[in-house]
Amino acid sequence: MRLYNTLTRQVEPFAPVRNNTVRMYTCGLTVYARGHIGNFRTFVGVDVLRRALKYVGGFQMHHVMNFTDVDDKTITGAEKAGLPLREYTDQYIQAFREDALALGIEPVEDTPRATDPENLQAMADMIKQLGEHGHTYQTDGSIYFKIATLPTYGKLARLDHEGIQAGARVDSDEYDKENARDFVLWKATKPGEPTWDVGCGPGRPGWHIECSAMALRLLGESPIDIHTGGVDLVFPHHENEIAQSEGATGKEFSKFWFHIEHLLVDNQKMSKSVGNVYTVQDVLDRGFRLSALRYILLSAYYRKQLNFTWVGLEQAEESLRRITDFLGRVGGLSGGVAHVEVATRVAEAVQRFDAALADDLNTAAGLGELFDLIRALNIAMDARQVGEADAPGIQAAFDHFDQVLGVLSLRHAEEATPPIPQAEIDAGIEARQDARRRRDFAEADRIRQELLDKGVILEDGPKGTRWKRR
RNA sequence: GGCGCCGUCGCCAAGUGGUAAGGCAGAGGUCUGCAAAACCUCCAUCCCCGGUUCAAAUCCGGGCGGCGCCUCCA
Numbered sequence: 001m002r003l004y005n006t007l008t009r010q011v012e013p014f015a016p017v018r019n020n021t022v023r024m025y026t027c028g029l030t031v032y033a034r035g036h037i038g039n040f041r042t043f044v045g046v047d048v049l050r051r052a053l054k055y056v057g058g059f060q061m062h063h064v065m066n067f068t069d070v071d072d073k074t075i076t077g078a079e080k081a082g083l084p085l086r087e088y089t090d091q092y093i094q095a096f097r098e099d100a101l102a103l104g105i106e107p108v109e110d111t112p113r114a115t116d117p118e119n120l121q122a123m124a125d126m127i128k129q130l131g132e133h134g135h136t137y138q139t140d141g142s143i144y145f146k147i148a149t150l151p152t153y154g155k156l157a158r159l160d161h162e163g164i165q166a167g168a169r170v171d172s173d174e175y176d177k178e179n180a181r182d183f184v185l186w187k188a189t190k191p192g193e194p195t196w197d198v199g200c201g202p203g204r205p206g207w208h209i210e211c212s213a214m215a216l217r218l219l220g221e222s223p224i225d226i227h228t229g230g231v232d233l234v235f236p237h238h239e240n241e242i243a244q245s246e247g248a249t250g251k252e253f254s255k256f257w258f259h260i261e262h263l264l265v266d267n268q269k270m271s272k273s274v275g276n277v278y279t280v281q282d283v284l285d286r287g288f289r290l291s292a293l294r295y296i297l298l299s300a301y302y303r304k305q306l307n308f309t310w311v312g313l314e315q316a317e318e319s320l321r322r323i324t325d326f327l328g329r330v331g332g333l334s335g336g337v338a339h340v341e342v343a344t345r346v347a348e349a350v351q352r353f354d355a356a357l358a359d360d361l362n363t364a365a366g367l368g369e370l371f372d373l374i375r376a377l378n379i380a381m382d383a384r385q386v387g388e389a390d391a392p393g394i395q396a397a398f399d400h401f402d403q404v405l406g407v408l409s410l411r412h413a414e415e416a417t418p419p420i421p422q423a424e425i426d427a428g429i430e431a432r433q434d435a436r437r438r439r440d441f442a443e444a445d446r447i448r449q450e451l452l453d454k455g456v457i458l459e460d461g462p463k464g465t466r467w468k469r470r
Numbered sequence: 471g472g473c474g475c476c477g478u479c480g481c482c483a484a485g486u487g488g489u490a491a492g493g494c495a496g497a498g499g500u501c502u503g504c505a506a507a508a509c510c511u512c513c514a515u516c517c518c519c520g521g522u523u524c525a526a527a528u529c530c531g532g533g534c535g536g537c538g539c540c541u542c543c544a
Contacts, residue, residue: 382508
């Protein structure tokens with residue numbers, strides 16, 4: 001398996017440093033609001049990485065994804081809502097879990113929260129360690145990381161430090177720093193803010209320290225194998241995580257840095273001021289299924305910006321329909337022996353699919369292989385060169401594709417939920433069959449239209465009539 | 471201002487030196503009570519201009535256009 005590494009700006013062969021288990025950390029959501037579809041591009045992208053490592057690479061996973069449940073936004077939000085911080089962030093964590101599930105994102109092994117006592121303790125320990133190594137200083141009860149003490153600072157982002165220093169838009173925090181590039185590890189208590197005293201003086205953690213501390217606490221000794229997140233985290237977040245972790249341990253923090261490009265809406269980054277922020281719920285409200293959203297996210301290379309449009313969602317619906325229709329056709333095969341040619345063609349497709357995914361997660365090329373196989377098998381089925389005995393092998397191949405893509409099973413679950421009671425559909429199909437036998441086609445068409453209006457499409461095939469969701 | 475990415479058919483999107491995958495949409499046909507689905511056929515020379523090469527969408531230079539990062543941010 002080969003992956004692009006932001007640290008080296010190159011595609012490199014990947015293997016876990018320790019044994020067969022990949023130790024991976026993902027910077028999760030800051031839970032001050034419901035996650036938007038841009039957030040979920042990242043999380044679906046990470047999910048595909050995770051699945052590819054498991055099902056193509058054959059590795060085990062120890063995957064940590066955190067929730068940032070304390071920062072300026074969560075504190076302000078909780079205050080506005082009149083809720084305790086923990087209670088306020090709970091609701092968005094819950095919402096994230098629901099959205100993630102609905103998008104077919106596999107649960108990860110650990111989902112720590114910054115304010116869990118053991119994590120705050122780990123942060124304090126790391127800050128102490130940094131102090132012992134001479135990387136910190138204090139001002140007014142806050143503790144800062146002194147970048148000048150770490151010569152390798154900037155190796156990930158490769159930014160022009162002089163430029164940062166001279167820039168007018170540097171951190172406008174009220175906290176005093178010796179140097180604009182320095183960043184805060186622990187913020188001294190301010191009136192009305194939540195505060196913890198775990199050995200760094202009363203206060204709350206800076207943003208970056210939580211990820212360093214939780215990653216090493218849960219994944220063990222560095223280097224970990226992969227650290228992931230959205231591109232916008234490269235600087236300063238990930239750069240600072242490296243500074244903290246490597247400053248504290250003296251060892252490399254992570255072998256691979258994996259970043260997912262932004263989802264754009266209307267060709268722009270989503271932002272509240274532009275008014276182009278959509279949530280998972282918004283997609284549902286427009287009558288789309290989340291399998292279509294996941295499909296869109298899968299249809300482009302993760303390192304390229306992806307422009308989200310509603311037209312694109314419609315196209316994704318249709319593409320997905322082609323796959324599920326094909327699978328339905330395979331499921332309806334009857335009679336006939338197994339064909340060697342079919343098995344060979346299927347094996348070829350699986351092999352190519354895996355190769356595409358192993359090549360830095362080329363899901364678009366993988367989908368291309370999948371559709372090529374569909375065409376080939378459709379032609380073969382028309383020529384009656386595919387038998388019922390071939391079906392399990394074909395099914396197994398698509399199950400494999402979907403272990404990585406995670407979109408067909410999602411679609412299946414959606415399809416299985418009828419828009420109207422199953423009995424009503426069955427009754428309609430039955431009544432229509434009667435009408436057709438009587439050659440009362442007007443009545444047959446009326447019934448079909450009636451069901452269509454209720455969101456059920458009927459299709460007549462050799463094995464009778466089947467239905468699917470509109 | 472600094473750094474970086476991108477520009478491939480109407481739309482989406484692979485391909486990064488050997489003569490343009492795939493999906494959606496569209497046109498014609500086969501099949502069907504009619505549909506739907508499926509199948510067949512058709513549908514691009516890769517933003518522009520130079521250069522390197524036997525050979526470039528793919529490499530180099532210069533334009534034009536879009537986006538992102540440099541500040542909280544997926």
